[in-house]
Amino acid sequence: MTTATAPEVTPGTTGERSSRARVAHLVQRQGALVILVFAAVAATVAFDSFGTQRNLTSIAVQASFLAVVALGMTFVIMGGGIDLSVGSVFALGGVLAAWGSQHGLLVALALPLAVCGAIGLVQGLVIARGGLPPFIVTLAGLLFARGLLLLITDEGSTTYKVPPGAAFREIAQGKLLGLNYTVWVVIVLFLLGGLVLHRTSYGSTTLAVGGQEDAAQLMGLPVMRSKVIAYVTSSLLAALGGIMIASYTSSGVTILGVGMELEVISAVVLGGTLLTGGAGTVLGTLVGVLLLQVIKNIINQVGSLNSNWQAVVSGVILLVVVTAQQWLARVERR
Amino acid sequence: MTDPTITVTEPRTATVLETAGVTKSFGGVHALRGVDFSLAEGEVHALVGENGAGKSTLIKVLTGVHRPDGGEVRYRGGRVDFAQPAAAQRAGISTIYQEVNLVPLLSVARNIYLGREPRRYGLIDVPTMERDARELVERLGVHIDVREDLGRLGLGAQQMVALARAMSVDSRVVIMDEPTSSLEAREVATLFDVSRSLRDQGVGLVFVSHRLDELWQLCDRVTVLRDGRDVHTGRMDGLTRTGLVSHMLGRDAGELARDGATEFGESHLQGREPVLSVAGIDARNTLRGVGLTVRPGEVLGLGGLLGSGRSETVKAIYGALPTQAGEVIVDGRPVHRNSVRHALRSGVALLSEDRKAEGIIPDLSVRDNIALAVLPRMSRMGIVSESRIDKLVETFMGKLRIKASSPRQLVRELSGGNQQKVLIARWLCTEPRVFLLDEPTRGIDVGAKAEVQSLIDELAEQGLAVVLISSEMDELVEGADRIVVLRDGAVEAELDGADLTSSALLAALAGDIAQADAAAQEEDR
Numbered sequence: 001m002t003t004a005t006a007p008e009v010t011p012g013t014t015g016e017r018s019s020r021a022r023v024a025h026l027v028q029r030q031g032a033l034v035i036l037v038f039a040a041v042a043a044t045v046a047f048d049s050f051g052t053q054r055n056l057t058s059i060a061v062q063a064s065f066l067a068v069v070a071l072g073m074t075f076v077i078m079g080g081g082i083d084l085s086v087g088s089v090f091a092l093g094g095v096l097a098a099w100g101s102q103h104g105l106l107v108a109l110a111l112p113l114a115v116c117g118a119i120g121l122v123q124g125l126v127i128a129r130g131g132l133p134p135f136i137v138t139l140a141g142l143l144f145a146r147g148l149l150l151l152i153t154d155e156g157s158t159t160y161k162v163p164p165g166a167a168f169r170e171i172a173q174g175k176l177l178g179l180n181y182t183v184w185v186v187i188v189l190f191l192l193g194g195l196v197l198h199r200t201s202y203g204s205t206t207l208a209v210g211g212q213e214d215a216a217q218l219m220g221l222p223v224m225r226s227k228v229i230a231y232v233t234s235s236l237l238a239a240l241g242g243i244m245i246a247s248y249t250s251s252g253v254t255i256l257g258v259g260m261e262l263e264v265i266s267a268v269v270l271g272g273t274l275l276t277g278g279a280g281t282v283l284g285t286l287v288g289v290l291l292l293q294v295i296k297n298i299i300n301q302v303g304s305l306n307s308n309w310q311a312v313v314s315g316v317i318l319l320v321v322v323t324a325q326q327w328l329a330r331v332e333r334r
Numbered sequence: 335m336t337d338p339t340i341t342v343t344e345p346r347t348a349t350v351l352e353t354a355g356v357t358k359s360f361g362g363v364h365a366l367r368g369v370d371f372s373l374a375e376g377e378v379h380a381l382v383g384e385n386g387a388g389k390s391t392l393i394k395v396l397t398g399v400h401r402p403d404g405g406e407v408r409y410r411g412g413r414v415d416f417a418q419p420a421a422a423q424r425a426g427i428s429t430i431y432q433e434v435n436l437v438p439l440l441s442v443a444r445n446i447y448l449g450r451e452p453r454r455y456g457l458i459d460v461p462t463m464e465r466d467a468r469e470l471v472e473r474l475g476v477h478i479d480v481r482e483d484l485g486r487l488g489l490g491a492q493q494m495v496a497l498a499r500a501m502s503v504d505s506r507v508v509i510m511d512e513p514t515s516s517l518e519a520r521e522v523a524t525l526f527d528v529s530r531s532l533r534d535q536g537v538g539l540v541f542v543s544h545r546l547d548e549l550w551q552l553c554d555r556v557t558v559l560r561d562g563r564d565v566h567t568g569r570m571d572g573l574t575r576t577g578l579v580s581h582m583l584g585r586d587a588g589e590l591a592r593d594g595a596t597e598f599g600e601s602h603l604q605g606r607e608p609v610l611s612v613a614g615i616d617a618r619n620t621l622r623g624v625g626l627t628v629r630p631g632e633v634l635g636l637g638g639l640l641g642s643g644r645s646e647t648v649k650a651i652y653g654a655l656p657t658q659a660g661e662v663i664v665d666g667r668p669v670h671r672n673s674v675r676h677a678l679r680s681g682v683a684l685l686s687e688d689r690k691a692e693g694i695i696p697d698l699s700v701r702d703n704i705a706l707a708v709l710p711r712m713s714r715m716g717i718v719s720e721s722r723i724d725k726l727v728e729t730f731m732g733k734l735r736i737k738a739s740s741p742r743q744l745v746r747e748l749s750g751g752n753q754q755k756v757l758i759a760r761w762l763c764t765e766p767r768v769f770l771l772d773e774p775t776r777g778i779d780v781g782a783k784a785e786v787q788s789l790i791d792e793l794a795e796q797g798l799a800v801v802l803i804s805s806e807m808d809e810l811v812e813g814a815d816r817i818v819v820l821r822d823g824a825v826e827a828e829l830d831g832a833d834l835t836s837s838a839l840l841a842a843l844a845g846d847i848a849q850a851d852a853a854a855q856e857e858d859r
Contacts (some may be wrong), residue, residue: 111766120763194394195457198458198460199457199458199460200456200457200458201449201451201458203458204444204449204451205447205448205449207437207439207440207444208437208440210438210439210450211437211438211439211440212437212438213438214435215435215436215437216417216437216448218420218429218435219420219423219435219448219449219499220418220419220420220421220423220424220449221448221449274439278437278438278439278440279439291463
């Protein structure tokens with residue numbers, strides 16, 4: 001009875017959503033992909049060396065370090081937070097892994113993950129339980145991790161080398177089907193990340209917290225736990241990125257990761273994740289990372305250009321994409 | 335078996351949620367002073383009261399947001415003490431807030447099942463979740479795509495999704511805190527249908543609304559709160575509007591205002607041409623074609639219950655509330671719609687209801703607070719003439735009898751009444767033609783109240799057109815030369831001359847006049 005007599009509620013947009021809005025929606029979510037494809041095609045046409053298997057593999061490997069870190073950042077940003085510590089944690093993870101590799105593969109993996117995981121745990125607890133702003137807490141984390149790194153390397157003058165022939169080298173230098181293991185790691189982690197985000201209650205809780213924290217709280221969702229997990233994951237993945245780069249370069253390079261957090265954040269935002277949290281895809285983040293890497297590669301192809309141009313171009317593209325997203329979101333809403 | 339000769343007049347219903355002598359205070363302010371409230375299974379129970387009566391506090395106690403200081407809450411026969419909202423929800427008490435408390439960026443289906451998603455192999459089973467969600471919203475008579483982001487739906491549809499979520503957890507109690515305040519009429523009808531069907535399934539519903547009509551449409555019983563106490567509980571049918579309003583305001587319909595209870599003097603009308611004339615103001619969901627005029631030297635009272643659109647009306651005149659239609663004319667010149675700047679320049683000033691949030695700057699001195707409004711005019715090429723300001727401030731402090739040790743004293747050190755005078759002085763510096771006063775005497779002590787009241791009188795004497803909003807009937811009846819009564823965002827009645835009495839005001843507030851008219855029209859058909 002009720003159903004039959006109830007006046008229908010016509011919600012504003014369904015059904016009458018214009019095709020224009022649909023296109024806007026698609027472009028807003030996949031804008032980076034459009035630019036990536038365009039840039040890749042243009043580069044293939046312009047430079048003979050771009051489309052070679054060797055160059056593409058190099059792009060994939062270079063991108064894999066950033067991608068792993070960006071995956072963790074995606075979860076943090078979707079949950080409405082930010083993690084500025086990833087660059088330092090990444091470098092610390094690399095140095096610890098290089099040092100640990102002298103004592104075997106297990107130490108080289110376990111040590112950085114344990115130390116960096118602990119940093120993430122502390123940050124997560126302070127943010128979730130103490131209610132402090134993530135910006136400040138992870139800024140402290142950035143300083144702490146960088147300081148720790150300088151302490152154990154004599155202010156950066158000691159570079160730990162991975163012993164020749166160590167199994168640890170295989171992580172980034174070994175290949176499967178012509179692709180370095182690190183690339184496979186990225187593929188597996190991103191598939192897993194997508195599954196976690198869209199198919200587990202942890203994922204929906206994270207999105208709910210980022211979208212409307214008060215509502216998530218009132219719905220009785222485990223808000224604190226989701227935050228803590230996000231920061232621990234972010235630190236662990238940053239450490240993993242560090243392990244990968246240590247294996248790739250066979251050493252613990254101390255100057256890595258400075259400013260990396262900003263590059264990671266731009267990759268995530270380029271990928272369509274809202275900086276305010278609540279929406280986004282992990283696939284988008286991967287696209288964002290690749291886009292930044294392709295830009296770098298193209299600038300390198302133009303031999304005459306100063307390498308600083310890559311930062312300039314990345315900055316411009318970030319601004320354009322974010323502005324376009326904002327504008328398209330408005331078109332979509334109409 | 336019961337004796338067949340005994341007729342059962344009412345179906346026996348079990349109490350599902352009740353409070354006994356619940357008290358709650360915040361920093362010495364008593365919000366609840368011992369409230370007994372009981373909700374039966376399968377009833378819609380209205381909870382009404384004016385501002386500060388304790389409705390929201392009671393709801394927060396019931397839903398585990400606040401813990402009571404004294405008394406107890408019983409749910410399904412046992413005493414409960416919910417530590418947090420989640421605990422109350424798990425027990426089966428759902429709340430639907432005025433502001434939808436869902437996640438706009440997630441899909442409808444996700445919002446309904448957040449935290450309780452159906453799973454398969456440990457992962458969320460999206461097809462099942464969406465199918466169940468579709469069935470659920472269709473049972474509510476709502477036709478929406480459950481995969482759509484919630485934020486894309488209209489507010490009414492979002493409210494329905496909140497209800498669907500409540501249903502999906504098998505709630506025994508659903509508390510709706512002003513769910514209709516932002517809904518269109520059509521959406522309200524759907525909400526009511528859904529509420530009735532929930533009631534028929536044995537759910538107990540608590541319904542809070544400022545739209546009195548809705549109470550009779552939907553509710554079975556009502557509890558009236560006033561000053562933190564339950565002053566009336568009974569069935570809705572058999573209760574008249576005037577009866578309900580007198581319970582809310584604590585007045586008998588027959589009781590007349592005691593003469594001289596306020597400091598207001600006689601009428602001081604000057605001139606016939608209105609300074610302010612307002613016509614046909616429409617604002618989404620709040621105002622419907624409001625019109626009024628004020629002549630120089632006149633104090634126009636603006637009456638109405640909470641949610642009737644009083645504050646919204648003055649805000650609209652001041653340009654601070656977006657309006658869709660309407661005309662405001664000051665001194666014969668139209669004021670641009672939705673522009674505070676232009677309203678100010680035309681000579682409109684608004685003393686807002688919430689002086690802490692919207693007016694006073696506690697850490698500035700009396701002088702600086704007063705001077706804020708005139709700084710642009712007191713400066714030449716960006717340089718402020720200190721001596722001119724000093725002079726002006728001194729004049730106003732004298733005129734308004736502001737009690738401060740010096741113009742340099744910080745405003746936060748002053749009493750509420752003197753803070754209010756500082757604000758009034760600030761506005762007077764702008765030399766307004768029309769002064770809109772929203773609850774100018776709320777929250778200040780008796781002595782200061784009298785001073786502010788006589789100040790309002792003086793302002794009118796000097797030829798200002800004053801619009802006065804007050805929840806106190808005495809203040810309105812004695813202070814105003816004429817009263818415009820609003821109800822549900824429209825002008826309900828205008829009282830002046832012999833009609834300017836408390837009882838007439840009470841009847842108009844309750845909307846009995848319109849009801850009588852409507853009934854007559856119905857018969858004509």
